[in-house]
Amino acid sequence: MAEPVFPRLTVVGFGLIGGSVARAAKAYGLAGHVTAADNSPAVRTRVRELDVVDAVADSLAEAVAEADAVVLSVPVGESGPVVQAMAPFLKPGVVVSDVGSVKAAVIAAVTPHLPDHASFVPAHPVAGTEFSGPDAGFAELFADRWCILTPYERSTEAGVAAMGRLWQGFGARVETMAPRHHDLVLAITSHVPHLIAYNIVGTAAHLEEVTQSEVMKFSAGGFRDFTRIAASDPTMWRDIFLNNKDAVLEMLGRFSEDLSSLQRMVRFGDGDGLFELFTRTRAIRTGIIAEGQETAAPDFGRRKG
Secondary structure, three states, X not given: OOOOOEEEEEEEOOOHHHHHHHHHHHHOXXXXXXXXXXXXXHHHHHHHHHOOOOEEEOXXXXXXXXXXXXEEOOOHHHHHHHHHHHHHHOOOOOEEEEOOOOOHHHHHHHHHHOOOOOXXXXXXXXOOOOOOOOOOOOHHHHOOOEEEEOOOOOOOHXXXXXXXXXXXXXXXXXXXXXXXXXXXXXXXXXXXXXXXXXXXXXXXXXXXXXOHHHXXXXXXXXHHHHHHHHOOOHHHHHHHHXXXXXXXXXXHHXXXXXXXXXXXXXXXXXXXXXXHHHHHHHHHHHHHHHOOOOOOOXXXXXXXX
């Protein structure tokens, strides 16, 4: 078991990511004491039943008063108000972090409320499943996945180093990026794909000539994968698009241009152009597998467990 990075860690928000952070901190001995906080009484009750943390706090003041580190696992749109509410109770030297998929907007929302004696180290673990809620988390979620830290002027060197050790202790591979660069990268690798998934599933739902039962019955791999992505938490993704809209709109513009080019290839029978595009994009898929971010094993939706 690893040496604790923080004597006392508080996780605010106990869904998939927050629950996994808390479970991993306990399982790997990375925090001496783990406290959970959530604004839902039902979630707090369930976390107590699960018995995966040392304490469940009924208020933010109680949750953060003795914490050496606080990890926010709330929708990105709530980050500023949550920090504002807990700021008076943060002790000197505390490291505050988050797990949001957007960084520049979160930094802008959090910084005005951050006490001078606190360090904010924004983080984004690039991991997850389509499940949510206090039961969804598991300690191994971050193993061999990336966690991107986006330090800025309110991030102390000690805080960045400690957060890096915490995520490495979870089994994650830690990368550092500038906040706005992170948002641009994630817009194309995560945000726009989710937007496309929501859109295409919605398109299928509105096709009058295809019944809902036929869509479900004959879902091939592509559509089935889109539905998996589109099952993600609506509140989280609403906030992501509202808070990373500049980068998302830039990537959507590029996507629309490329889609128009592809449409012309299909319309005019440009087989050579289609073959060249598909060959180039297939190489990207091969690179993703080579980076350990996916497996090459075939899966036609029949895998169990």
